[in-house]
Amino acid sequence: MNLSSKQLRAFVALNEERNFTKAAEQCHLSQPAFSALIRALEDGVGTRLFDRDTRKVQLTTEGQLFAESARRLLDDMDHILDDLTEHVERRKGRVSLAALPSLAAGWLPGVFAEFRRLYPGIEISLTDTLSDQCLDLVRLGKVDFALAAGGTNTAELATRMLCSDEFHLVCRKDNALARQKTLRPKDLLNHPFVHLARSSSVRQHLDALLHPLQMNTVLEVEHLATVMGMVQNGVGISVVPALTLFHFQHPNLMTRPLDVPGLTRKIYLVSRADRSLSVAAQALYDLAIERRPDGKASSPGRASRKKIAT
Amino acid sequence: MNLSSKQLRAFVALNEERNFTKAAEQCHLSQPAFSALIRALEDGVGTRLFDRDTRKVQLTTEGQLFAESARRLLDDMDHILDDLTEHVERRKGRVSLAALPSLAAGWLPGVFAEFRRLYPGIEISLTDTLSDQCLDLVRLGKVDFALAAGGTNTAELATRMLCSDEFHLVCRKDNALARQKTLRPKDLLNHPFVHLARSSSVRQHLDALLHPLQMNTVLEVEHLATVMGMVQNGVGISVVPALTLFHFQHPNLMTRPLDVPGLTRKIYLVSRADRSLSVAAQALYDLAIERRPDGKASSPGRASRKKIAT
DNA sequence: CACACTTACGATATTCGTAAGGATT
């Protein structure tokens, strides 16, 4: 037989009201339609569930048996549907994503704050790691999506470009480069250079355009904060994407865009091609796009070209 | 929203098969109809539950959430409906009835045996007590129905006559009455008489026709077995309904119908007027009618007039 | 091009509300 939640609700209502007219109202039905609903239920289970005459409505023995279970069943059903609805309406849920450390530290916090404000019931988990691992996490289904730099051509991954991140020179203000009007790649070759590790996406972009062998590499470190320390103390200069410039806000330092066509790091949203994002993940994905960084030089308005220019 | 068991079954089937065509067959539906069913479910909950392309069908995140509960919900529902069906089909249940001790000991056991054979899963509970208490138990809802003697005119009780129970003289074969051709009430007046208690239905019927003051009462006892002992030892004679004659099967005793118009004890099936019998109770009720005693002298063919006549 | 899901569409079934009917107090 086919038992519908509507029939269950009608049964429970009639058992509470013991009156067809009132129970029908409670179910937003005309009384005859309600009557038919109860009859269909009784036909379905094969027996009368209510004894009724014009004065009294009460459960039969079989009705009592059914009533005990029906209430539970209906509550269960309502609970399940409510829970699902809370997910659909983004009042509950969980998103996990992976992101490059540079994004995780600089741009993401603002997006997360906004997301938490919009959807306080949704939990977020973030893995800040290098691009390759970000992609692996997506492939393995460990995260809903990733913010990575590598352009992936795998069929199993769906990518969407989030922004284009331009590279900037960072050096001390007392460096000769600070006074040059235009900056060409070869201008950097003679200066001591602080590199990031080869596994980083930043380094990979740089190596593609500035031949590593011609450069005057003095150091190779893992973290941008370390690069910052080195540059600030005059160990060398460096080149980093705009989205990481927040690390280099310091009165003694200056940053300038490198005007090298093609030297941009593309940031992608990467998800699995074979499955849709959860409602919660989609919400964060959409917000990321809405609040996409512009990739030009501007961590919130301090210690950038403009400030230096003044 | 209105969630039907058909939709739940479709969802569970698709989750198991991960293939619309096969799942549709399992649900005895055409594939497009099945597809529409799933879509209606998804529209109802407000989100996709399956990711599907032509090659793969798999749960979305929200689908996984729903799947865990749906399986439980469906099992619950099936269990509840199965249980109810077992009651409707009389493979489970419980009947309780009250019956006069005379019926409980003589005629009922055969009916119960038959009932147990037909419906081995139904429990019976029997209260063997006097007519008034039988009726009270029905009124209070403590039993489903009763086999009682009193004609009740209460509106709250529904009665149906089961049989008419004729009264018989019981005495020793060496008693003078054993040789009389016709038996009239007054013929009994001179003989020592063993009575049942005034609360018994048998006594009440007798008192209505044979004036107690004119009788030669030697004893008043509670149980028919005691009456039997007294009569068999020559303490006195007695008059009892045909349905109790099984107590008086003994070579030294004889029983003869009293030919007194109007002196019959009517046995009624009594139930509450305001509610129907449970399926189980109705089954026993119907069987009682089908196997109704005839109320003539014949406990299974022994120690009756015929035997004495030979 | 074969397979698998979706869309289109007409036929059938179900569900609904209004109005009339019947039983009880």
Added chain:
DNA sequence: AATCCTTACGAATATCGTAAGTGTG
């Protein structure tokens, strides 16, 4: 007469199956 459940019936809606459409490997 008033109350309350049931029946009757036409209209709106839903559901179903067949057939055509679409997209993917």
